[in-house]
Amino acid sequence: MTIALMLIGMFALALLNVPIAVALGIVATAAILVIQGPASLPNMALVMFDGASSFPLLAIPLFILAGAIMNVSSISRRLIAFTSACFGFVRGGLSMVTIGASMFFAEISGSAVAGVAALGTILIPAMRSRGYSKEFAAAISSSSASLAIIIPPSIPMILYAVMAQTSVVKMFVAGILPGILGAIGLAVAAYIQAVRYNFPVEEKFQLSRVWRTLKEAAWAFMLPVIILGGIFGGFVTATEGAGLAVAAALVIGGLIYRDLNLRDLRKACIDGAVQTAVVMLLVASSALIGTFLTEAKLPQALAQSITGFTSNPYVILLLLNVFFLILGMFLHSAAAIILTVPIVMPMITAVGIDPIHFGLVLTLNLAIGQQTPPVASVLIASCAIAKSDIWETTKVNLPFILALLVVLLLCSYVPWISLVLVHLFYGSTG
């Protein structure tokens, strides 16, 4: 009963535009007062501290910072030049370049909005000048940027792994194949449209050009090798890998390419701190609610009532997919993870779904959620750069969303895709 009241209160407050972190905090504090009495109220300050104190979550500000540094250096421009030399000869070459460059960018940055900001500001004007419509330019930039949260490292994956108490590194490994599949799916959808609208070819394929641009971007390509190699090889933890990413981006952008300036760096640090704080305040106040969820055994009750109805993991995955796709239209990905993962986890384990597999399915859902308005951070950023209407762009974006949906279904029902590399590298997912 209390829990039902708490949930209703939470939703009511959130819908009235009370910041979600505050809505969680107010409801939880009221519950402390009613259930445990006023003497327990000081606990809220302790829980708000402990909830934010986490070593694994420290990877979040560091990966945000690494992405922001890449953003202000010439690293992203070099990535684009190389992918252009590789894929520019295909019909609709610039859309292929967008997908390819987004994939490389995703290996260093964990944030899709950072990807749009870095690549979209260059590629959208380029596509416009080659005769692509502004809606198409915005749509392809937006959907390929969502690869950033599927391909490791990924901020939503870090959040999920911490909330679900599973391994951040194994989540990262699980994202590799689905990320590649996602890129292929987008490329197929882009090619079909390119033929239909007769988009231009960029340049003839020249091995010499590929070689030259590869040499110019060689240091930029060292970044993912160092970071992912370090993390997957077990030399550093995910958090240390994130620290390494910042150091490497600083050395390559600052000492080798020499195109970082202090003003940009200062802004990158401050904006990174704000983005981190927004996510972490939610994490902290969800810890307040978490104590009640545990005591009321709500997640267990939910697990029981659903498994009484069906214990088929495929049916449950389908239901969850529908639920998360709808949720993704209205909620930012960080908020969706923080609010739902503690509640659905016992159900996932009860029906025997691997937590790593589920984490990946959830991440794919959130990647699509970033594309579905009205709340669609990546799409909105991309439309703002292209100066296109959000709903018109969404129409053009539908084939790309469909491609991502196909990948989502594949990954939901073929757990092998997400788990094979994890088994290969680590022997087990546990």
Place this chain on the structure above:
Amino acid sequence: MSLKSIRVAFERLLEAIALVLMVSLTALVIAGATFRYLGNALSWYDELASIGLVWLTYYGSALAALRGAHIGVTGVVNAMPAKARVIVAVFAEAMVFLFFGMLAYYGVQVLLVLQGEYMISLPEVPTQLTQSAIPVGAVLFMIAEALRLPEIMRAARGEGFVDLEIKEALELGAHDGKSKAAGGLQ
């Protein structure tokens, strides 16, 4: 001093704190990883870094509040007539002050209880210092929210609330778009 100049000064202060915290946390993690790799692990590094994240959370949250960056659901409120929106906005702000007011108050009470306790791995550092981020952060949050109040009420009376991400992306489109596109594809 006008309200505007107070706000600018306050923003500078919070930005400076955020900058220092971000830089020192990054340096700490890199140093910690290096020392561990060299076989000379720093015993206090995990604990200090985790506390650093809490500080970044609360000092950064105050700055985020000043910028209006905290995640909320604007759709329903924006669909309301302006009069209703003003009432709802007053209510929502009251909730924010209520929560952070309590956090500040009980945060101070916790500090009093923690008298004489110290960090586990760094026994020189009193827990009162590490935990101070909660009440101090909560007070800074309320100051930030108060400074942004006129802006919030103006948005409530006018066209409704705009997501910060949209605002930032629009700025990106306006400035970076031109400068980067100029140097864009060679």
